[in-house]
Amino acid sequence: MSIRRSMTYDMPMTLQQCCLDFICNNLDVLCQEIPLPRSVNVKRVFKNSDVFLADAISEEFLKTLCEKKKLNDETLSLFDHNFMNLKRVCIKDAKLSSAGLRILKAQKIVELKVSGLENVTVNDVMCCLGKWTLSNLKTLHLSNLKLILSPKTFAFGSCLNTTDLAVNISTLRRLQCLDVSHTEFNMSGLEIIAHELPCLEVLNISCTYVTDISPLRNCRDRLKCLSMYHLKIYADIVPVLAELTELVHLDVSYDSYSITRPGINLDRFKFKVCDLLSRIHYLPNLTSLDISGNEGLKESILMEFLKYHSDIRFLGLALTQACRCTCFLGDTDAEFKADITVTGGANERQLLECLRRYANRPNYIKYALSRLFTLTRVMTEPREDILKLILLTMKQNTYHPGVQEAAISCIFNLLKSEEGPNVHPSCLKDIARNTLHAMTHFPRHEQVENFANRKNLNDETPIIPQLTAIVIMLYMLGKVVDCNPNSVPYDGPGS
Secondary structure, three states, X not given: OOXXXXXXXXOOOOHHHHHHHHHHHOHHHHEEEEEOOXXXXXXXXXXXXXXXXXXXXXXXXXXXXXXXXXXXXXXXXXXXXXXXXXXXXXXXXXEOOHXXXXXXXXXXXXXXXXXXXXXXXXXXXXXXXXXXXXXXXXXXXXXXXXXXXXOOOEOOOOOOOOOOOOOOHHHHOOXXXXXXXXXXXXXXXXXXXXXXXXXXXXXXXXXXXOOOOXXXXXXXXXXXXXXXXXXXXXXXXXXXXXXXXXXXXXXXXXXXXXOXXXXXXXXXXXXXXXXXXXOOOOOOOOOEXXXXXXXXXXXXXXXXXXXXXXXXXXXXXXXXXXXXXXXXXXXXXXXXXXXXXXXXXOOHHHHHHHHHHOOOOHHHHHHHHHHHHHHHOOOOOOOHHHHHHHHHHHHHOOOOHHHHHHXXXXXHHHHOOOOHHHOOHHHHHHHHHHHXXXXXXXXXXXXXXXXXXXXXXXXXXXXXXXXXXXXXXXXXXXXXXXXXXXXXXXXXXXX
């Protein structure tokens, strides 16, 4: 039996994950609803009152509910501190309200990651945390949330009303990692966190309204990781970066394809990366540097910078020509830098690294998939490792038709080989679900229609027939029990 054929039996679900899947898919059977006093809402509890889940299991249960799109105010009420412990909370793209989040107030949380909640603001999240959490929180991610800024009370806005206690920045003095990317976070907030957070080491201000990073001089002795992807900076940031000598990770990548606000001259903002790289003695402790999307990057300057920064192990070069430098392409080159992981579009290794690192950047993903499409056309094996990465990008970019189109094109190329039936059934099921989701959500989308009526990335097969072909192919294989994108049934460990 070949290695590829044996992949069907690789990496089965763990018993723990099977149990959590079963619970998530049978909540109506395992739980009961209790009316809340003076409210029309209800609270869910397990019928077995002896149920208690430790923090690791509780966190995995929460993650599974979120992945299955079953996390809402009612199901979140299961996480009462009397029955479950939560230390690390990760909530993404769930249909929650500020009222539902209040269940977290009694939990002792040290790591909180909340993103993509449409009806919840940053202030709502902060007001739903207890005193212990506010005093001990070490990691706080608030990406893609609405923000109301008020520098007089809190860097993320005011939490005051007739009943709520104002949240002061001083209550987060143990915070080490802060992510406010894709929010309206601005200069007022940056000035406060730089001055008031003595333990801050990791900061992500990507795609925010910050236009000057001068306040970070207050963090010069402690800031180790700084991400500012696609920032529109007014001032020269090189002198400030020169003072951040403790940095080990720096992301100054850019997205020249991104739609910006009307009336803004991008040339006025764009960071000139060569101005930094030419200062070869700056940032002596750097091990990770992402300069993707920066135009005008000169190979000679980059090579000289790397010469003086021998500890660098990651280099982001997506959307640049620098990724085609021979020293990044293969071990046949005498100067091949095997110890540096590179993102770019020059070969398969770089493209797959793009999919791993940039899942939340649609334009970067389309860039990688469009080039990966050419490579997959000549592949004779389904390459389950690539399929899983593509599926991850589809899940992260559910409402980006361009990503869905490019991803499905690559999947079609990978599955049409003779080895296609040997892909693990769980992977095939994920493919069917994501394909049906794209067919369901984008059949009348203008971009999809245009894509369907023209040649698909130089292929002769339009996208809609490809979608249908994949689903039919999977059903004929008999390995997909239920591909309904709105239902995730439990099929048992043998499915």
